[in-house]
Amino acid sequence: MTPANIALFTTALLGFIALALAMPAHCRHVFRRTLPEPQRRLLRIAGWILLAVALALAVWQWRFDVGIVTWLGWLSVAGVALVFYLPNWPWQPIAQQRPARQRKKGKAAQDDDEDDEGTNGEFAPTFDTVPRHPARRAALLPALLVIPLGAVAVQLWNAPQKPLLRDDALRGDIGPWSFVLAEKDRKSPTIEALNTPMKAFSIRFCESCNAEIRMAYMKLRKPHSQRTAGNGFFGRGQEKTVEVPVPAAATLKDGLWLTVEGIDGEVHQQHFAIEQLSPALAEFIRKRS
Amino acid sequence: MKTLVFFIALAMGSAALAHAPVGRCSLDGQTVNCEGRYDDGTRADGVTVSVITYDGETLHTQVLDRASRFQFALPTRPFYVLMDAGPGEMFEMDWRDIRGMSETRFETEKAAEAPAYR
Numbered sequence: 001m002t003p004a005n006i007a008l009f010t011t012a013l014l015g016f017i018a019l020a021l022a023m024p025a026h027c028r029h030v031f032r033r034t035l036p037e038p039q040r041r042l043l044r045i046a047g048w049i050l051l052a053v054a055l056a057l058a059v060w061q062w063r064f065d066v067g068i069v070t071w072l073g074w075l076s077v078a079g080v081a082l083v084f085y086l087p088n089w090p091w092q093p094i095a096q097q098r099p100a101r102q103r104k105k106g107k108a109a110q111d112d113d114e115d116d117e118g119t120n121g122e123f124a125p126t127f128d129t130v131p132r133h134p135a136r137r138a139a140l141l142p143a144l145l146v147i148p149l150g151a152v153a154v155q156l157w158n159a160p161q162k163p164l165l166r167d168d169a170l171r172g173d174i175g176p177w178s179f180v181l182a183e184k185d186r187k188s189p190t191i192e193a194l195n196t197p198m199k200a201f202s203i204r205f206c207e208s209c210n211a212e213i214r215m216a217y218m219k220l221r222k223p224h225s226q227r228t229a230g231n232g233f234f235g236r237g238q239e240k241t242v243e244v245p246v247p248a249a250a251t252l253k254d255g256l257w258l259t260v261e262g263i264d265g266e267v268h269q270q271h272f273a274i275e276q277l278s279p280a281l282a283e284f285i286r287k288r289s
Numbered sequence: 290m291k292t293l294v295f296f297i298a299l300a301m302g303s304a305a306l307a308h309a310p311v312g313r314c315s316l317d318g319q320t321v322n323c324e325g326r327y328d329d330g331t332r333a334d335g336v337t338v339s340v341i342t343y344d345g346e347t348l349h350t351q352v353l354d355r356a357s358r359f360q361f362a363l364p365t366r367p368f369y370v371l372m373d374a375g376p377g378e379m380f381e382m383d384w385r386d387i388r389g390m391s392e393t394r395f396e397t398e399k400a401a402e403a404p405a406y407r
Contacts, residue, residue, distance in 0.1 A: 193327065193329065194326050195313070219376060232377020
């Protein structure tokens with residue numbers, strides 16, 4: 001994740017540098033001369049492309065929601081870094097000490113239009129106060145808002161449903177407690193270290209039950225004792241998750257076993273058919289054997 | 290500064306997640322060689338490992354060495370290897386899961402089924 005952050009910051013910074021050099025004032029500040037218009041136009045295009053590349057990189061790495069926030073964060077960091085660095089640029093033009101001009105009556109307005117230098121002899125930037133294509137800009141602004149909002153809406157639409165809200169979530173009782181149990185996703189187990197397949201499950205007990213439960217465990221194969229009840233369900237809030245390793249010689253007959261230990265020391269255990277709780281895991285075991 | 294702290298926290302977030310122990314064993318003659326890890330691939334040295342028979346007798350108990358490995362002599366009865374990394378963090382390998390082990394090795398022993406636990 002850190003290389004992605006570095007790449008994002010670097011791309012954003014290069015984009016801002018290109019945009020700065022495309023402006024006559026900053027260009028003179030850096031090169032002591034103004035670049036020809038075609039080169040400045042190229043820099044302007046390159047700057048915007050680099051910022052767009054940074055956005056694409058952020059969305060590719062963190063998807064739209066977190067990606068846009070991350071992109072804006074790194075844009076801020078890159079922009080502030082550039083703003084504070086430029087005044088310390090060692091090869092900037094030497095400011096000529098000239099006496100302040102006396103404004104002549106009637107010529108003041110003309111001076112404002114023609115001069116791009118300030119009265120203290122330093123270069124002052126010129127601004128386009130009137131946009132060249134006001135209608136196009138007016139259309140562009142809403143589009144800039146609609147595009148990210150539309151993308152977030154599409155992402156929300158395609159987001160996987162919460163496991164415990166799916167139709168295949170299993171509802172039941174174990175001891176005095178009711179629960180909802182489901183595989184976290186409907187995919188095959190993920191392969192972790194030492195080529196170990198792991199399958200994740202989510203559980204939620206009734207709200208009043210949580211205060212009475214010390215720990216819930218899940219295991220593939222019947223536990224030999226309470227010590228081997230399996231991995232524990234962990235997580236914040238009502239919904240807890242467990243990663244269950246799939247043994248090398250596991251068969252469908254082994255089944256999945258839920259063990260729940262109450263704070264009073266009572267232990268309850270329940271067996272589930274693998275096909276019932278996770279067809280994807282059943283298929284994985286069937287194929288492997 | 291707040292932005293910087295936020296992004297550092299974002300980058301380091303995954304490091305704070307818990308990891309489950311995993312392991313694998315192979316039979317070499319009359320010795321079982323095992324290796325343990327956490328599921329993110331980090332070494333699990335120091336984790337307690339026990340070799341336990343189906344009737345509950347503990348034959349060996351030791352900790353994973355610096356290379357995250359351990360070995361023991363092949364028992365004569367059906368057994369399982371238990372890596373215990375703390376409450377709710379364990380990994381169990383049955384003798385059938387060990388590479389190179391014949392599925393019929395303990396057939397003549399009339400291996401008892403795992404006792405029902407409540």
